[in-house]
Amino acid sequence: MMADPKKKNPYVNKSNLSTSSSTLYTNTAAARLATGYRNLRQLPSVITREELEGENLEEYIVCGLGAYCTNNAIPRNFDKYLNSTNEDDNHCCMTTTLLNYIGQHLNYIRVTVYPDHPDFKDLKKDEHPT
Numbered sequence: 001m002m003a004d005p006k007k008k009n010p011y012v013n014k015s016n017l018s019t020s021s022s023t024l025y026t027n028t029a030a031a032r033l034a035t036g037y038r039n040l041r042q043l044p045s046v047i048t049r050e051e052l053e054g055e056n057l058e059e060y061i062v063c064g065l066g067a068y069c070t071n072n073a074i075p076r077n078f079d080k081y082l083n084s085t086n087e088d089d090n091h092c093c094m095t096t097t098l099l100n101y102i103g104q105h106l107n108y109i110r111v112t113v114y115p116d117h118p119d120f121k122d123l124k125k126d127e128h129p130t
Contacts, residue, residue: 030104033074036082037065049114057119058129061106069098103128 038045041064052060075084076091084090093101106128110120119129 027104030101030108032078032080033069033082033098033101034065034105034108036078036080037068039081040068047109047113049117052109052114052117057109057114057117061102065102065105069102074098 034047035045038047043051072082073092074082075086075089076093077085077089079085110117110128114120123129
């Protein structure tokens with residue numbers, strides 16, 4: 001799940017050929033945020049089904065990534081460890097932006113990593129676990 005600009009973005013839906021450039025940017029930023037969080041926590045770069053078994057999906061999204069984003073300022077332009085890439089720029093990501101990134105990451109997990117996870121059971125395509 002490393003966000004390498006030379007590789008195909010795993011967050012892009014293959015069946016959606018008309019994806020807007022702003023959606024592609026959000027998807028790439030979501031991948032970079034998740035990768036940065038995983039790097040900081042020294043987790044493997046690729047998320048696996050085994051890692052998300054049982055209550056671990058909720059733990060990972062809410063108590064892990066979500067809690068980290070809530071308790072830390074995430075620079076607008078961040079590197080692979082969520083540090084600022086421009087020391088003269090002190091702007092941070094807005095809460096709504098981070099929520100969007102986390103939602104995109106959750107969607108990536110739902111579509112790519114673990115589509116049959118019990119938390120996704122009986123949800124419509126555009127619904128998310130609550």
